[in-house]
Amino acid sequence: MKQPECDSCQEQCEHPQAICLAKEMVLPDQEAQELAELFKMLGDPTRVKILQVLSAQELCVCDLAAVVEMGQSAVSHQLRLLRNARLVKYRREGKNAWYSLNDDHVIALFQQGLAHIRHS
Amino acid sequence: MKQPECDSCQEQCEHPQAICLAKEMVLPDQEAQELAELFKMLGDPTRVKILQVLSAQELCVCDLAAVVEMGQSAVSHQLRLLRNARLVKYRREGKNAWYSLNDDHVIALFQQGLAHIRHS
DNA sequence: CCTATATGTGAATACATGTTCATATATAGA
DNA sequence: TCTATATATGAACATGTATTCACATATAGG
Known part of the structure; x- marks a missing residue:
């Protein structure tokens, strides 16, 4: 077994080797932060x-509001968050703003997540 | 194209067909709720x-606190949440409580998530 | 039984989040 | 230009969340 290398493990820790191994692999702050933001x-x-629903078709704001049964304003606020997170994009066509997914990665996450909650 | 079937689409909606298709596929409230809880x-x-870090090895509370550089109490509170969500399990050994992942599904989610933030 | 150590937890705090309301902006059509 | 409709957004509010502090519980070893 290799010896712990990080300084902080020399004094106070209960199980220095385990801690050092963990410290070597733990996601750096920024990446942990970004991953948490995504989730x-x-x-x-x-x-x-x-x-x-956007994974199946492009929809405008009022349609989305009807589907999720929420006010237009609430949906619009949420869409702004999703836009800022680059999870959705939109195009303006006349009075309507048509939203769609920015990429399909999210769907894979949903599928994984659904698989988890459905048999666990 | 098939006609919209849900009642609520007959009156107020801007694009009834799109809305009905979406309503047919949208996750039911409870499942959306559970999925959201997981994320x-x-x-x-x-x-x-x-x-x-638990995906690599079993760790006790004070080790986890050292690794994530937070107070023991904060970590303990978070572990309770993770326990309630059945994402981690633990066993008591003397004075220590050793925590580990309840299953490996979460890791798959992390990998998907990391893939997403790393090239997007 | 007493002490030291590891862990759990309630209360308090500060902060983040989601929705609503009112209103602003933008566009189409008269 | 004026009106109607779709969307965006700021402010306010209520609720949720993460951390800290103080203390409770549990266990090992005198």
Whole structure:
């Protein structure tokens, strides 16, 4: 077994080797933060529904509001968050703003997530 | 094209067909809720780190606190959430409580998530 | 039984989040 | 230009969340 190398393990830790191994592999702050941001964006039922229905077709704001049964304003606020997170894009056509997924990665996450909650 | 079938589409909606198709496929409330809960659980950098290091080895509370550089109490609170969500399990051995992942599904989600943030 | 150590937890705090309301902006059509 | 409709957004509010502090519980070893 290799010896712990990080300084902080020499004094106070209960199980220095385990800690050092863990410290070597743990995601750096920024990446952990970004990953958490991504999951946080998927961590709201309204946004879940929005993203899910957008995976099948482009929809405008008032349609989305009808589908998820929420006010137009609430949906619009959520869409802004999803836009900022680059999870959705939109195009303007006359009075309507048509939203769609920016890429399909999110769908893979949904599928994994659904698989998890469905048999666990 | 098939006609819209859901009642609510007959009156107010802007694009009834799109809405009806979406309504037919949208996740039911409870499932959207559960999925959101799962992602919410992954939506915090501390928990992200905890789960990630637990994917490699079993660790006790004070070790986890050292690795994620947070107080023992904070870690303990987070572990309770993760326990309630059945994402981690633990066994007591003397004075220590050794935590580990309950299953490996979460890791798949992390990998998907990392893939997403790393090239997007 | 007493002490030291590891862990769990309630209360308090600060902060983040989601929705609503009112209103602003943008566009189409008269 | 004026009106109607779709969308965006700021402010306010209520609720949720993460951390800290103080303390409770549990266990090992005198």
